[in-house]
Amino acid sequence: MLQTWNATAAPYPENVCIHQLFEAQVRKTPEATALVCGDDQLSYRELNERANQLAHHLRGLGVRPDSLVALCIECSVDVAIGLLGILKAGAAYVPLDPDYPTARLEWILADTAAPVLVTHSALSERLPSHPCVLCLDTDRAKLATYPTKNLSLRTTPQHLAYCIYTSGSTGKPKGTLNTHAGFVNLARWYAEVDPASAVRVLLASSLSFDLTQKNFLGTWLAGGTLIVPSAPISDLDSMRYTMESQDPTRINCAPSAFRAYLTGIEMPATLRMVMLGGEPIDATLAALLSSHGITLINSYGPTECADVAICHRQQAGEFRREVPLGRPLPNVRIYVLDDALNPVPVGVAGEIHIAGVGVARGYLNRPDLTSERFLDDPFAPKAGGRMYRT
16 A cells, blocks of 8 residues: 555656756747746746856856855846856755845854855845845846856756745744755646646745745746736735736645735636645635636645645536645655554554655754654665655
8 A cells, every 4th residue: 555555656857957947948938938027027038048147157156066045036037037047056045035034034144154145236235244245136237248058067956956944943944955856856747737838827925935936947847937926925916916917827825825815806717727735725715716617736745845745636617625635746755654654554643754756855954853854764665765754
């Protein structure tokens, strides 16, 4: 049963990094729209070239594989340029919410020892001091002098792609170190979850949230358009206007956030899929989506396992009063174990352990907690597998 339920092995681009897949899409659809933010938009070619210029500059600043580069930018096309540029330079990005308390920002910047802070000039004035601040708006003329060609590859799938900070039990945030391998597997699944053409994904959560990451590269791997709100996500009026005016086909957020965005407006006629996670989905919301012919994806997964480990797909027109968590993603395995790490019988309570390609490297600067939560996987199909205790 343990093996049958976890027969999830599937081909995926396991020998490439996430930004290489983006570059492959650029070659396929260079003039397609990759990003829209208010009146601004970038084609795949334009986004790739501007990210390359940033990456060249970052390499000149000494950024290297597994460097953690801080990224703190409010809603704009520069969010995407910054994220991609950091990856192309060979580093991993650390998303910071501009609304974080100063003490939290100071803690994260110190914990990561980030060699560079990528931001905007207006934000830099209220961020903690940093020895190397790069402002994508005021430094744009300097960045424009760098080459637009793709950079030579310095990273492998086992290098870090991003580091997400979540609240720790001690009150201090802890950084989870996620690799390109897990990111590629997740983004490929996200790109293929809706086979329809003309994918337009509305960014409906903060860059600092784990569930946000797949919306960028997953959308671009599908050749789609990412819609970035021109105001903070917390501005509900702006989010509602964006939902009504930008014709999104997919939204990914928490159930409570989705309800808030819908308040006072009609369900967007273009919406085909809603992916919800982080909270239970009540029957009323599931029925509402079903009645509008919208596919619902209920997703579950911690930051430590690339955000999504399990999902259930409720097809348009289908309805269940209780929406199940579903089955593991491709190349992800789920075990329910007792305290001695033995599988429990069906119907017996146990602790969920997640294994497979999405398992993170561990926590930054927390070897004690890493060894406690990231364990050897005794059920792995080959030696060296690891699993995460949820």
